[in-house]
Amino acid sequence: MANSTPSTNGATNPYCMKSDSNGSCSGLILPILNEDAWPLGFRAFVYLLGLLWCFLGVSIIADTFMCSIERITSKTRKIRVADSSKPNGFHEVEVKVWNDTVANLSLLALGTSAPEILLSVIEILGNGFCAGALGPSTIVGSAAFNLFVISGICIMTIPNGEFRRIKSMRVFGITSFFCLFSYMWLAIVLLASSPNEVELWEAIVTFLYFPLLILIAYLVDRKCCIEDKSTGIYEIAMAPEAKVDAPKDKQLGKGSKGSEEEPLDKPESTEENVFLLARDLARTQDITQTDAGRLAAATLAERQSHGRGWYRINANRSMTGGQKLTPIVMEAFKEIQDELSAKLHEDLKLPQEEREALRVRRAKDHSEGGKKAVVEFTASGVAVLESEKKVRVGIRRTGKMDIPVQVRVETVPGTATPGSDYKPLNEIIQFQENEMLRTIYVEIIDDFEWEPDEFFFVQLSLLPESNDVSLAKNYIMQVTIINDDEPGVLEFTKPSVLVTESSRKVKIPVKRSNGADGHVSVKWKTKDMTAHAGVDYFGGEGELTFDNGEILKNVEVFIYDTKTAEKDECFQLSLLETGGGASLGKITKTIVTIVKDEEFNSLVSRIVNMTKLNLDALQLDTISWGKQFENALNVNGGDLETATASDYILHFASFAWKALFACVPPPSIWGGWPTFFISLAVIGLMTAIIGDLAGVFGCLINLDASITAITFVALGTSMPDTFASRTAALMEKYADASVGNVNGSNSVNVFLGLGLPWLIAAIYWNTKGERFFVDAGSLGFSVIIYTTFAIIAILLLVIRRSLKIFGKAELGGATVPKIVTGVLFIFLWVLYVLLSSLQTKKIIDVSI
DSSP states (O other): OOOSSOOOSSOTTSSSSSOOOOOOOOOOOOOOSSSSTSSSSHHHHHHHHHHHHHHHHHHHHHHHHHHHHHHHHHHHEEEEEEEESSTTTTEEEEESSHHHHHHHHHHHHHHHHHHHHHHHHHHHTTTOOOOOOOHHHHHHHHIIIIIIIIIIHHHSSOOOOOOBBSSOHHHHHHHEEEEEHHHHHHHHIIIIIIITBBOHHHHHHHHHHHHHHHHHHHHHHHHHHHBBBTTTTTOOOOOOGOOOOOTTTTOOOOOTTTTTOOOOOOOSSSHHHHHHHHHHTTTTTTTTTTHHHHHHHHHHHHHOOOOOOHHHHHHHHTTTTTOOSSSSOOOOHHHHHHHHHHHHOOOSOOOOOHHHHHHHHHHHTTTTTTTTTEESSSSSEEOOOOOOOEEEEEEEEOOSSSEEEEEEEEEEOOOSSTTBOOOOOOOEEOOOOOOOOOEEEBBBBOSOOOOEEEEEEEEOOOOOTOOOOOOOOEEEEEEEEOOOOOOOEEEEEEEEEEEGGGGGGEEEEEEEEOOOOOOEEEEEEEEEEEBBBBBOOOOOEEEEEOTTTOOEEEEEEEEEOOOOOOOOOEEEEEEEEEEEOEEOSSOOOEEEEEOHHHHHHHHHHHHHHHHHHHHTTOOOOOOOOHHHHHHHHGGGGGOOOOOOHHHHHHHHHHHHHHHTTTTSSOTTTTGGGGHHHHHHHHHHHHHHHHHHHHHHHHHHHOHHHHHHHHIHHHHHHHHHHHHHHHHHHHSSSBSIIIITHHHHHHHHHHHTTTHHHHHHHHHHHHHTTTTOOOHHHHHHHHHHHHHHHHHHHHHHHHHHOOOOGGSSSEEEOOOHHHHHHHHHHHHHHHHHHHHHHHHHHSOOOOOO
């Protein structure tokens, strides 16, 4: 006989806890000690501390779980692509086994939401198949935090003048629909279809919406990827050696239209880029080979694009003092890294016209395929003599050329003071149709008094209505004002110089600073060390002359190629007497090292190997169990040089968890599947403990389980996603990895996090001839509030994408509009928590 009230299913719910006179509360597992004699406040503090510590632990095992998912979804296979130029008529191309959309909505969504989903499943099993409040409320609370708070933070975190748009709008539209529909469906089930009851068919349908979502999103994604409508041909991204023309019949290999294979995108860290960076670093004697390898790896790593799972793992490791997925570059080497990044974008071997064409092609990356005009300065920096009274600033425009363009140009103070060193500028300039170059002048104030060299900045920014314009990399220019009221100070730019024997000649730069007035000179002289003048180089002495206003000259020394096997040799070059009133600076001597070409190539090879080792260390998974223990037991994965104080604190706080979870098999074993299932089981156990800790803590402070769930538990489980999304918003070109996947994850939370436990409980009670009751109560009200606010939030994202004032982008834009939007998103979450809590406490009583 079925029960007539929704309060019981023949079992007592251990999460429906009330504090008695002794402050006694209990859960499924906890307490394991007799805590009745403990002071209530102290006991609540211990449980709160334990809850936070367990959040730290579950983030560590979730890191391992995500690594296994990344290993599983990154599996590839080779397919044959028709290629008439090959003897066998085809070429093999490596493709992913998993479709990216399917992976994002299935395993990756499970990875980011596993604690919430398992909490709901474990709660219903621990309750004797009775519905509880903690799990479902955590599902809704996490969804609210993800959509409102994370989206708000991502909107505001984009630098001023920059934008991030969602690229896969069709998939975003599908996931947004299912995100709203999933919570509407909850309201229908709990409040309309069968109030306070979940029937078996409703549980089955709720669970089946999960594969339906994946199927529909996959079909929409495949339609997007089949054909480029503008050209009518396939866009195939493959390695340079695998590039072939698309077959005329538009078939990929043996597949027909709609083939599932997607060629694997190759990372930018190619052998050529590694070699170019290593060659430049080999000529820099200011750093060790170890630092050079780290610098090169960091420069290459920052150029790569990543998915949401990668950012989630990196956030978890940052929160626990673990090994980072991006090399940390020490502050002393930041300038060298910036130079390397700039050099990597230039190919000096190309003729001038080809370099210009290459620059234009690269600018089109900012123009979104030629849809936007791209504006930037012609150079990142310029120097000007104080006596010249003005500095010329060039601004170029590429990309879309058939529209007029407006941008704002303004000066920003540095060490130079506006009004006394230069006249501030703030104006709007306009490019006419097809106009490529504009020139402006900033007035320099000559005060006829000696001062050190000073600088200020000129900055480009977009106007609120500038929807068809974007800024390229050089949107800020540094202007250095060189004081010319004094003769100046002369010195070398570096204390050491490296030159290969076959170079024949070395140019050692001498700079003139703190003045450039008049004609000055400096005498120089070489001195033998291990290299000998007349044998290894053409030594001697000479005089270097600077004309009025000149600030950089070179001392040239010829090198002899002896063709003999010798070790590296060096000589010293010194600056001696000065003329014209100039003085000597700090670097008056420099060491020139002559290396054999074989030695230089060997040095380059060593740096290449160091770079590859550093890049291998950035892999998500470890090769061996031993390496996994090594990374777990050491701060920052063993990279102590770049470890910070917070890394040490977080590492020691989570050391026990790291040591314990290092016993889980590494993802490199059997394709990651053992790691997947074992870590999932561990997350389940951790979630059971978190559920008890949260339930008992809420009971001790007289807080309802539903309020505890939408606040403490939801925040704890969503914090890694917050850091991951913020980083993805800053680093990625598009907004898909930061906010584009939020709706998909929220949908999966409902279909799996509620559909699966409901299905289990409904089957159980159906076999007993009884009904499965779920008290809608505050959950129904919370779902309705969330759904209403979610509609507002998604509409706001659509409006941002449509209106010029927001830059026609979901994230970023002008300062005031983006802050207003971001604050509004966060306010929606605060209002959601407030209203839900007031309804639970019966302070407001809304009958549903």
